[in-house]
Every structure is written in structure tokens, then in C-alpha cells.
Amino acid sequence: GAVVSQHPSWVICKSGTSVKIECRSLDFQATTMFWYRQFPKQSLMLMATSNEGSKATYEQGVEKDKFLINHASLTLSTLTVTSAHPEDSSFYICSAREGGLLEQFFGPGTRLTVL
């Protein structure tokens, strides 16, 4: 099956710094990518949807200036958490879909800890 990778798998940063998370589709063209956030023992909450070459569409309540999403190519999307604070600590999961295909493939996730 199709593979989606995320890097880094975990990151610890100081409050006030920015962190970039990469999401790559390894063997298919990810025309659409989704970014989710998952708190401990909770479900996946959609943060934003991005189509290659277009601006991301953010869900209500998600600050677009804080969570910068770039989907510049068909195989790479990045999520940058700007001026991170401890409340941004969470598990971030990306997911990708090719064209109008049904299946959505998930990356392994990135655990962000902000001290």
C-alpha cells in the first residue's frame, strides 16, 4: 500500500521557538493532504486541508498564523508551529489522498513537546 512518512517522529522545543514537521508521500502523488491533531486518549481533530499549490483551508478555531501549512509539491507538505507554547504540545498526524481516490493514507505521527 501507499506510504506516508513524517519527520521528525518526535521533537522537543523551547517555548517561543518554531517547529517544522514534514509529511511526504513516498509512492503516490498527494494532491490533498490533511493535518490532524490528537491529544492523549482522544480522537483525531482535523486542523486543515491543503491541496497542492493552493492555500490551506483551516478548520474553525485553528489559528492559521500559528499553524502554517505549505503544500508546495505533490509529495511534500509541511506544518510549522510558530512561537510554540506548552499548550501546543500534542501528537500531529498528516494524511494524504491521491486525486479522487477513496483511500486516505496516514503518516506515523509526530509527537511535539514544548517546554
Next chain:
Amino acid sequence: AQTVTQSQPEMSVQEAETVTLSCTYDTSESDYYLFWYKQPPSRQMILVIRQEAYKQQNATENRFSVNFQKAAKSFSLKISDSQLGDAAMYFCAYRASSGNTPLVFGKGTRLSVIA
């Protein structure tokens, strides 16, 4: 807006026995897809089974099967011959068939398998 409800936060089953996880959803769409995802301790999301709403026949994948009741908007997952490796969080998810829509997840059910 579409919603997905999983009313069982936790379930347990004896090894080799059968367990059913419940899921209901709310939508005004006539055509859509339903999914069950498994999230083991590694937190990698794994597709277990999917169902197209236009298909009357219930989907099956080896030991996993669903009971899809479209009129009742119910989509339960049955796991037969439960194995220790089935222990995980299980998420029910919905996706409308029109447009480039994301998956909407339920809150999840934590399944424990007792040896």
C-alpha cells in the same frame, strides 16, 4: 455537519471470542463512505475495513465484518476470533462522497483483549 458517535469508550473481549463495536453517524448526504480504523500503541492509523453507502452488502475482511444499517445510520464492527494483537483504539470514520472532503472521526473505543 456530519457527526460520528461511538458510545463505548472502552470494551474488552476474551481471546478467541467475538466483540462488536458500535458506531452511529448523522448526515444528510445520500452517498458516502464509512470506515473503521485501528490505532495500536504505535499510534499508526491502520484501515481495518470500509463500506460504500450505496452497497447493501456488508463489507468483510477476514475476521472483521460490519453491520451497516443505512436507515438507522448505524455502522458496527464485529471482530471474530479476537487476538491479542487486536488490542487498540478503534475509530469509526465518515466521508462524504462528493467533493474533496476529509474523514470525520468518532471519539474512539479502546479495545482490550484478555488472554
